[in-house]
Every structure is written in C-alpha cells, then in structure tokens.
Amino acid sequence: MSMNTQGRPTSAGASGAASAHPTFTGNKALQIEEALIFEIGRPEVTGVDIPAPKKVKSRLGKLARDEAIGLPGLTEPEVMRHYVRLSQKNYGIDTGLFPLGSCTMKHNARLNEKMARLPGFGDVHPLQPASTVQGALQLIDTLAHYLKELTGMPAVAMSPKAGAHGELCGMMAIKAALEAKGEGHRKIVLVPESAHGTNPATAALIGFEVRSVPANADGTVHVSDVKAALGPEVAAIMLTNPNTCGIFEKEIVEIAKAIHDAGAYFYCDGANFNAIVGKARPGDLGVDAMHINLHKTFSTPHGGGGPGSGPVVLSERLAAFVPYPFVRVGKGYALVEEGGKLEKGEQPFGRMSAFHGQMGMFVRAMAYMLSHGADGMRLASEDAVLNANYIRASLADLMSLPFGNQPCMHEALFDDDWLKNTGVSTLDFAKAMIDEGYHPMTMYFPLVVHGAMLIEPTESESKASLDLFIAALRDLAMAAKRGDVDRFKGAPYHAPRRRLDETRAARTPILRWTKPAPYAEAAE
C-alpha cells in the first residue's frame, strides 16, 4: 500500500459568486465582522477596577518597566461583545454533529464544568500542606482506581498533561525499565505506518530510532510482520488499538506475546479507547503502557485544542516506574514527591511537569465516570460503535471503503476511490459539508489510505441526527458523482469565511498584530 505523503491541498483555489446582496458593514445579520482587540482597545482604558496601591518603598531595584507595553484595554461591555461575536464564528459539539475521526467529539456535560469549579477543587493550590487538600488527593486516587479497573492495569501515572505527553511518559517508563535491566542498548521502536504522528515524534524525542511496520490490505497489523521486525535491538512497539483505520487489531494478543517473547514492551496509543471502554481491557490483551485521553474518552472538553489530560496506565512490568509525584494511601492521603520515602519496588524515573497534573480535567472525568457508571460506560462504547457502523452501512453503496464492507469500531473509514474522475477531492467534499452545517470528518488521515475520510460520530448522536447526517452526505455524494463540481470547488459558500489561503500564511508568516505605520511613512 502506498503512503499518501502529500498531505492535504492548501491553496485557496475557490471560485464562484459571492453574496448577491452585499451589506454596508460586511456583516451578514448574526454574522458580524469583528476587528482585533488591538484595533478596538485603547491603552488608557481598563475593564478592571483596582484600588490604588499603598505607598511603599519600591523593591524593584533598577528593573522597573518604563517603556510602553502597548497592550490595549477594553471595558467589560466591549469585551463581552467582542468574544461573543468571535464565538459565533466557531463550530462546537453543541452546534452540531462533529464527526472528527480519532478525536471523540462527544457531548460535554455541564455538570462536569460545575464540579470542576467547586472552590475545593478549583481554588486550591498545588503546594498547600497535604493536610489541607485531603479531598483533592482522594479524588486523584479515586480516578486512578477507575482507570485501573477499566483497563485491567495495576498502576497509573496521573501527571501527563495531554495524549502526546502521556506517550512520552509511557516511553520514558519503558526506557527506565530497560535501563534498570541493563538493556539500554535497545534503541528501536516499531511504529505502524497508520500511527498518529505523535508516536514517532515521541519516540524520536528521547533518542529511540523509529522503524516502520507495514499496514496490510485488511487495515490491520499482522503478527508475522511484527515478528519479522523484532530483534534484540527492539525496545518497544507503539500500536494504536482500535487502530486509526477504525479496526480492532484481531491479532493483538499474539502480537503482545511476540513482543514480550522478544524482551520488548507493548505501548498502546489509547486515543481510540472510547470504542472498548467496559467491553475489553488493554491489560487483558497484553498491553504494557497506554495513555488515556481524558478529553476524548471521558469528555473533559476539547476547548478549541486543549487543555487535555493524558494519564498512563502501566502493567506489572512497568508499574515501578511511575514518575513523581504520586498519591499514596495510608493514614489519609499522602503525595509522594522527590525526596519522599519510597517503598519497595518504587523507582520513579523523574518528573513530567510542575505540580501534579491536570486536576481540573480529573474532576470532570470523575464526574463523567460517576454519572455513567460501569453500565453506562459500557453502553456508551456500544452506542459509539453502533453509530459508526450505522453510518458505514448507510453510505457503503455510494462511498468506497478501503478495507471492504466489514464491521468497524467507533469510526468508519472511507477513501477517495469513489471520487475518481469527478474533479472533487476529499478536501472539497469536506468543505461542502461545512455548507450543510456539519463539521468535516478527519481527512487525509490515516496516511495509509488515499484521500482518507475518517468519520467518528460518537455515542452522543440520536438516530434522527444520524439519519439527517447520512441523508446530507448521500446528497453530496450523488452531486459529486453527477459532476456538480461548483458545489464543492468553491465551498464553503456560507461559512464566516470562504476558503483560506494557507500557502500564503506559511510563505510570509504574520504571527502577530503590529501597529500600522502612520500614513506619511506608509506612503514612502
């Protein structure tokens, strides 16, 4: 199978008529053009009333900041209007179906937001005496218990701040374990071609050499290919399961055994854990380390690209290597930090970040888990898988499935074979979805599938919502096939912006606002 290494097209390339009824302001009713704060704010204005400081002898030495900073200020009504208007240019889960494959855009319950804002969680400092934060430590310990139970693993490192940070933590634990065994010479990490980009980037970051494992015609990794790649130099494999093609790796138990027989470790990318929560446990499958994206599987919001949270569950073979800090339960809850007394078998490899991890995300994930319960989490995974298969089955006659019409897990993967000779690309199709009121699916990923379209509806959609989505996609697919190219090439027509010129942005990067030159200078 050939790799699509070209990525997505980036030029604007759009054409077609603009609005037939231009407005004076450029606004379109509820869509209001909004300038930057630097263009509407003024340095002498502030939206925060602060009493005058006491008169004291300054202790700033010679380091007082004398030069103007240039930061504009806005009053509260101006700030409200500005950011509400900006919000109206964004698509979120609450706006509509958000089928972004691999990202698990499920409903974000507001109860979770409310809980995270309880003063006892949101307004406590990480370095208060442990005696004053017993409830916070209890929450971390309780969440850890839930994660261990759901994955069948004996240990978990809670501090990583996102998925990729969790990968880094897991790979560091593997490195530490190898070094503890005197096997630091193992430098190779096997990564399938279909992996997320974070996997090879993470391995390379801490000095591992990445070796690719081919994906096969059925979309899975074969144990024979893994065995062929294994050797005394191999430290680990990084495998996503369910994989990025939306398929459960059916030889996973054999793969895990082969890896362990060769003295290496099995890192599992847990990005797709939402398909199997309460249905199968990574620990039972032979996984040694797996990060869990709390912002995906357990619905702590994505927030426009963060913050995330990426705890890593660890097998018996790696359990000793949980980094600092960690919670220990004895007489009350203690936080073990550097210099703390270690118990037998504890060999922390260091520290991933300041303080103890993404507490705000822990509270939200805990509220999710308590709400769903063991039964609800299992049902959520079943519904997520059911919804994805319903979409697959409802579009299979019009759109092409790279690995045949077989059951998928929580996401359905199509390629662009069915668009051949239509003049419409995956990108065009995605942009036309925007006009229909949908966020596009993940496109051009995984790289092993040409023009990939990865659709993950999640369990949060009703059947009526899925039926309308399917009908819209069928209409678009038929339009593409009958040559209605304009509907796609110029899309989106109805979004706050038409297609944006990404090539221009990269060629001459403008990464900040700068004060325009006065007219006289600008004219020179």
Added chain:
Amino acid sequence: MRYLPLTPQDRTDMLAKIGVAAVDDLFANVPKSKLLKGPVNLPKARGELEVERILGAMAAENISASEVPFFVGAGAYKHHVPASVDHLIQRSEFLTSYTPYQPEIAQGTLQYLFEFQTQVAMLTGMEVANASMYDGSTGAAEAVLMAHRVTKRRKAILAGNLHPHYRDTIETLSRMASDELVSLTPNPEDAGADLKAVAAAIDGETSCIVIQTPDVFGNLHDLTAIAKKAQDAGALLIAVVTEVVSLGAVTPPGAMGADIVVAEGQSIGVGLNFGGPYVGLFATKQKYVRQMPGRLCGETVDAEGKRGFVLTLSTREQHIRREKATSNICTNSGLMCLAFTIHMALLGETGLRRLAAVNHANACDLADRLADLDEVEVLNKSFFNEFAIRVPGDAAKVVEKMAKKGVLAGVPGSRLWPKTKGVADVILVANTEVNTDDDRAAFVAALGASI
C-alpha cells in the same frame, strides 16, 4: 442514561440496517475470551444530584484559597479573575470546539489565538509567541530542546534559583534524550552569586542557559550582561517567568536580550486548580520561528480577499513531520489561552500596571511588617510579589502550625528542595491583590506564635 440518546428500538432498527443480530457481532475482532461479559466492577450510573453529593463531599475536605489568609505561591498564584472571563470561556462554541483545523468554521478560536500571541509577545518584549504550551515547566523543557536545535549543541546550564519542578522536568527529559545538563545549587542568600555561577559555567559546548526572574526566591535579575556573555559564546539565554503579573512592573526579558522567554500564564485568567490546567507562554525572536515548538496561528486572506486566520508553519509539527518534528506536542492549552486573552484584554496596559503595582505594594507592606519579628529575616534585596524569609527551626513545621491557626503561609524550602542544605528554614511567601491588611496582620501574628 441522560447522556445517551439512542432508545432500545433505535438500537434494534440500526442493527437490522447494519445486518447483524447483536451489538457484540460488531466486536467480532476482539478475541472471544477477552470480550467482557458484563460491566466492570465499578458502581452503576447515578443522577446529577448524587454525583454532586459525592464530589461536593470531597471538595469540602479541602481548604480553598479564598477561605483563609493565603500566601502560597512558588509558581502558581492566587489572583482575582473577573466574572466575565469564566462566563465567556464556557460559551459552547469555545468550550466544545476542536483544534481549528477547519479554519472557515473556527475563526473564533483562531482570532483569539492571534490576539493571544500578540499579547504574549508584547508582554515578554519578544518578536513572536506561539499559541501556548501545556504550562510553564513543559514549555521550559521544550525551550531547552529548541536551543539544542538552534545551536546544534546539546548542553544546557540551569541556574540554581530556577523553580525545582522546572529543573526536574528539564532534567528528566535531558537524561532520557542523553543530553548534557549542568544544574547549579539554589542560593537563597545571594541571588547575584547564582548568576555569576551560571556565567562561569558557560563554555563552547553550551547551547543555552536557563534563568528565572523573578527567581524562585523572588529576586529580580538584570539579565543584560549574562545574555551578552551567553550569546558571545554561541549559546542562547532562556528566561523563565513563573509570575507573569510581574511583567506589568518589571523590565521584560526581551528588553534584556533573552532569546527565548518561557512563562507560566496561570496568574492571568486561570484559577489555581490544584496545579492544572495552566497555560504555558512561549516567545522568541523572529529568526528562530521555524525552530519553535507548538502551534502557531497566522494571518491570511480568504478566497474573497477578507482577512482571516489559520494554523500555520505546521511543517514543523508531528502530524506532518512525524519523527523529524520540532516537538511531539499535539494539544495546546486552548481554553486557558482564551481565559488569559480575555483577562488581559480587560486589564489592558493600564489595568495590568495597576494590578502589578498593587501586588508589589502589598508584598512590600508585608515585608515591612515582618521587621517587627526579630527572629524572622527577609532574604531578598529585590522582589516583585514574593520573597523568601528565614525562620528559626523547621519551616515545614512552622507552615503546618500556621495552617492550624488558619493561615496558609507559603511554601517551606524542604517541600521544594528536600535534599539541599540551607533551605529547610526558608519559607517562600507570596502576596497578591487578594491579600488585605487584615490578612497580613494575621500572617504576622500567626508566624509570631508559630516560631
């Protein structure tokens, strides 16, 4: 289950459309012996009210910063956040959106990232900033890796008065990547000596020096001379700021020649949250922008020529470059950037300067009041809103005693440097706009009664 819209009838109909008899037929790839027969051993689903009771009880076990006179800092600070900030970041379209990979329907996120980058550049006195890192400490570790790429050397020197969590984060990554690291000993007595030690350690292999200002004990540093010394040796100066409000009063690292500035942005717009989520600020010089980690938002135009914003220079990033990427980072701290940007837009230059002045004045006032206690010594010659005091005996015990008297007094040296001599009797004390005269009086009284 209130979050799952499918009805039993829907499920039956959908299975029929798919052409399978039962949902487990869709899990056919899972080895039979590994497919769980029923729910795992955890409690069953609960209603909102029950969940609120359980979590409310846990929350009630903690003492929150607003309840008591509160002086804990050391990298995370209690500040007042305007009500409009928390309201706006909970707008659905911000809260429930994804990374803005489809810019036509993500201009809201992209525009605030562009505003954020500009604010951060102005604040730090640098030319460009990225769209945030996880936090200050991980940003500092990324800065060291970036300096290695820029200089093609692999040895970093960390000042002794760098926050020890930042030091440990950098040390862990450096050790794992087999890079060289020189980590100096903290010096609460003589901050100037710490800088001299850094200067003396610079050699022809050095890729960067990492210096915090205000440092972990609160001392302010003029970095101008050491920036030049580093750059003359072909190394970069990475300046770390853990209290970003200080930049409303103190000369920014950019004006003193820093090559990279890393800061913890939590103080503006983001609550204490027991340590996270926070927001890492990362700024540098234009010439290094292609070596920068993290997401970047850039200005462009759409097909009709209207101004718009996109994520750009993504060829640095993991999803394109894979193992050759500048960083493995995928997620940034989006919603916390938004909180920072909104709070900073409300403050503006006028408000930020006023806020910084109040913080400084309150800290000065507390330092002056401590003169009444003969056995307590303020160690700093200069500071912004945090300073170090030396107390007789074990500072951790003093802090515990003060907590029992209802005052959260600060961070004892042994919490941060369990194995370092000469800091076990030191307490780091922070004072912000939230502290009143009464709070400071309570601090002095509780301290006097605890030593």
